[in-house]
Amino acid sequence: IGLYFAGLGGQLPPYPLTFAGLEAAAQEKMEHRLWDYVAGGAGDGHTQQSNIDAFHRWGVLPRMLSGAAERDLSVELFGHRYPAPVFMAPIGVLGVMTDDEHGDLAAAAASASSGIPMVASTLMQDPMEDVGAALGDTPGFFQLYTPHDREVAESFVHRAEAAGFQGIVVTLDTWTLGFRPRDLQHATFPQLRGYCLANYFSDPVFRSRLQATPEEDPGAAAIAWALMFGNPTLTWNDLAWLRGLTDLPLLLKGICHPDDVRRAKDAGVDGIYCSNHGGRQAASAPALDLLPAVVDAADDMPVLFDSGVRSGADVVKALALGATAVGIGRPYGYGAVLGGQAGIEFVLSCLLAEADLTMGLNGYASITELTREVLVRVT
Numbered sequence: 037i038g039l040y041f042a043g044l045g046g047q048l049p050p051y052p053l054t055f056a057g058l059e060a061a062a063q064e065k066m067e068h069r070l071w072d073y074v075a076g077g078a079g080d081g082h083t084q085q086s087n088i089d090a091f092h093r094w095g096v097l098p099r100m101l102s103g104a105a106e107r108d109l110s111v112e113l114f115g116h117r118y119p120a121p122v123f124m125a126p127i128g129v130l131g132v133m134t135d136d137e138h139g140d141l142a143a144a145a146a147s148a149s150s151g152i153p154m155v156a157s158t159l160m161q162d163p164m165e166d167v168g169a170a171l172g173d174t175p176g177f178f179q180l181y182t183p184h185d186r187e188v189a190e191s192f193v194h195r196a197e198a199a200g201f202q203g204i205v206v207t208l209d210t211w212t213l214g215f216r217p218r219d220l221q222h223a224t225f226p227q228l229r230g231y232c233l234a235n236y237f238s239d240p241v242f243r244s245r246l247q248a249t250p251e252e253d254p255g256a257a258a259i260a261w262a263l264m265f266g267n268p269t270l271t272w273n274d275l276a277w278l279r280g281l282t283d284l285p286l287l288l289k290g291i292c293h294p295d296d297v298r299r300a301k302d303a304g305v306d307g308i309y310c311s312n313h314g315g316r317q318a319a320s321a322p323a324l325d326l327l328p329a330v331v332d333a334a335d336d337m338p339v340l341f342d343s344g345v346r347s348g349a350d351v352v353k354a355l356a357l358g359a360t361a362v363g364i365g366r367p368y369g370y371g372a373v374l375g376g377q378a379g380i381e382f383v384l385s386c387l388l389a390e391a392d393l394t395m396g397l398n399g400y401a402s403i404t405e406l407t408r409e410v411l412v413r414v415t
């Protein structure tokens with residue numbers, strides 16, 4: 037409503053209102069390799085497009101006169117009530133996406149001001165202690181890419197606890213990088229490697245593995261990072277070790293199969309994060325279409341979801357398919373590119389305004405009313 041009234045006064049919104057507009061404006065501003073890295077994905081890009089198409093195959097059943105003038109979008113997650121069932125998904129190069137190259141701090145500040153939680157990536161540009169402090173009163177999550185060196189992994193988790201993060205999200209789908217032609221073409225990833233390694237370079241255990249400090253020889257430190265970044269040998273047998281690292285809620289990101297959900301539950305995991313990494317990792321992996329089966333297998337465990345969420349209506353659909361909370365990836369990343377903290381806040385507030393209106397105009401006052409019955413196949 038604020039935007040409509042501002043428009044009446046001739047005041048235009050500061051940033052584009054649609055995903056297409058954000059994407060186009062961000063592309064114009066970004067260095068082309070970084071743009072390809074962020075916007076691109078696995079193979080020919082059909083996986084990330086399928087994520088978007090999957091949302092468009094659903095419609096929301098409209099109900100009239102149901103008294104939905106006041107809506108409640110708040111959600112309880114791991115003992116905390118958040119104002120909306122939406123969160124910022126981890127974005128590794130977020131740090132270098134803002135003008136000042138402190139994108140993680142910008143997102144943390146946006147989280148503090150909006151109450152929308154952030155899942156902070158292992159690959160932050162600023163150490164997790166600084167990002168954790170910037171989250172203010174909004175409990176955030178630390179995303180772990182499990183390094184090959186177990187003691188470094190343990191150090192990360194314990195630092196995240198000390199930094200005030202309230203949950204650990206272990207990403208399982210990136211034990212090696214996906215086939216991303218747009219990056220391979222420009223050798224982007226090796227060139228980004230000097231960035232976003234603050235958590236490694238500041239880690240006492242990682243530093244103890246080096247011949248020279250990262251300050252003395254950043255190239256050698258980056259190679260040491262590259263050698264321990266992924267862990268192809270990680271299996272379900274390692275879950276007990278991961279579980280034993282922390283008493284914080286432990287979530288597994290990239291779980292999309294009901295059998296894997298059951299194994300996670302048996303291993304004492306607290307939450308499932310269903311995602312195909314925004315179509316960046318395994319080519320042809322679905323995401324939204326797998327959500328209902330994941331939710332059924334999870335029983336009472338919370339299920340987070342991301343991949344392809346581009347609008348408030350998409351948020352409503354993911355909730356109706358059973359997600360407890362819905363992750364936003366590239367859209368808030370583009371907000372960071374365009375306006376840092378303010379850009380992120382703008383993108384999140386538009387998305388939430390649209391989710392709120394989609395619920396209200398369709399006659400649903402509370403997210404508890406968003407069940408599978410409110411969705412209808414439209415294509």
Ligand code: FNR
Nearest residue numbers: 074125126127128157207313314342343344365366
């Ligand atoms: C990601 N994603 C990601 N995931 C993760 O667990 N750790 C990470 O460091 C990153 N890094 C990252 C960088 C970039 C540039 C993107 C676009 C994505 C995946 C992310 O958390 C999320 O799963 C997807 O972005 C969701 O899809 P959409 O919303 O971007 O379509």
